[in-house]
Amino acid sequence: MARKKIIAGNWKMNMTPSEAVELVNTLKPLVATEDADVVFCVPAIDIIPAMEAAKGSNIHIGAENMYYEESGAYTGEISPKMLTDVGVKYVIIGHSERREYFAETDETVNKKVLKAFEHGITPIVCCGESLTQREQGITIDWIRQQIKIAFLNVTAAQAASSVIAYEPIWAIGTGKVATTEQAQEVCKAIRDCIAEIYDDATAAAIRIQYGGSVSASSASELFSQPDIDGGLVGGAALKPDFGKIVNYK
Numbered sequence: 001m002a003r004k005k006i007i008a009g010n011w012k013m014n015m016t017p018s019e020a021v022e023l024v025n026t027l028k029p030l031v032a033t034e035d036a037d038v039v040f041c042v043p044a045i046d047i048i049p050a051m052e053a054a055k056g057s058n059i060h061i062g063a064e065n066m067y068y069e070e071s072g073a074y075t076g077e078i079s080p081k082m083l084t085d086v087g088v089k090y091v092i093i094g095h096s097e098r099r100e101y102f103a104e105t106d107e108t109v110n111k112k113v114l115k116a117f118e119h120g121i122t123p124i125v126c127c128g129e130s131l132t133q134r135e136q137g138i139t140i141d142w143i144r145q146q147i148k149i150a151f152l153n154v155t156a157a158q159a160a161s162s163v164i165a166y167e168p169i170w171a172i173g174t175g176k177v178a179t180t181e182q183a184q185e186v187c188k189a190i191r192d193c194i195a196e197i198y199d200d201a202t203a204a205a206i207r208i209q210y211g212g213s214v215s216a217s218s219a220s221e222l223f224s225q226p227d228i229d230g231g232l233v234g235g236a237a238l239k240p241d242f243g244k245i246v247n248y249k
């Protein structure tokens with residue numbers, strides 16, 4: 001069965017709650033499609049107003065992060081229950097910015113992935129290499145390690161329903177998009193790695209996105225690759241251009 005594309009925006013630390021409502025209202029008609037799942041991952045404080053604004057549309061509102069405990073003395077964190085209570089179904093886990101600025105590791109990513117599944121939230125699990133790693137020729141090894149640890153103790157059924165975002169760090173926010181060949185090569189390697197951990201059926205079901213300077217002009221070629229099932233979009237998700245990305249065909 002063909003995999004349905006999933007095209008997600010990662011708003012990062014942008015948009016106040018009132019700006020979020022405005023942006024959802026602007027994008028609503030532009031991203032209307034049956035062909036792809038459309039997700040806006042927004043700052044925690046924007047989740048509720050964005051959901052209200054998205055009501056009746058095909059937009060799913062997701063989170064950019066969550067903690068791996070249920071509740072307790074973790075000042076500033078958001079629990080999975082808080083997300084599910086308002087109807088969140090997707091959460092980005094282990095974005096490279098979380099790893100770089102907030103000390104997330106493959107181990108905390110794994111804990112969060114397991115916790116998300118426990119609560120019925122689909123994780124969008126991020127991986128990606130630095131420019132040095134690419135230049136040293138260790139991209140595939142590095143990504144395989146990130147994936148293997150992120151999916152420790154995750155069942156095949158859970159893995160099949162999850163989303164992986166391949167985001168080369170050197171392509172994020174730089175305007176330097178990976179070539180179609182580079183993106184396809186790594187997304188295929190990720191699928192092969194999933195087949196190795198689980199089986200071919202799980203690998204055939206899991207959805208793998210590319211992220212890193214995706215634009216209205218690069219989306220179509222990227223998303224037409226056999227192992228690229230959509231994108232995780234930063235800067236361009238905050239503009240009407242996101243409508244063109246979602247309707248890339």
Ligand SMILES: O=C(CO)COP(=O)(O)O
Pocket residue numbers: 010095167171172173174175211212213214232233234235236
């Ligand atoms: O980090 C990203 C999405 O998670 C990509 O960001 P840009 O699309 O701005 O490069």
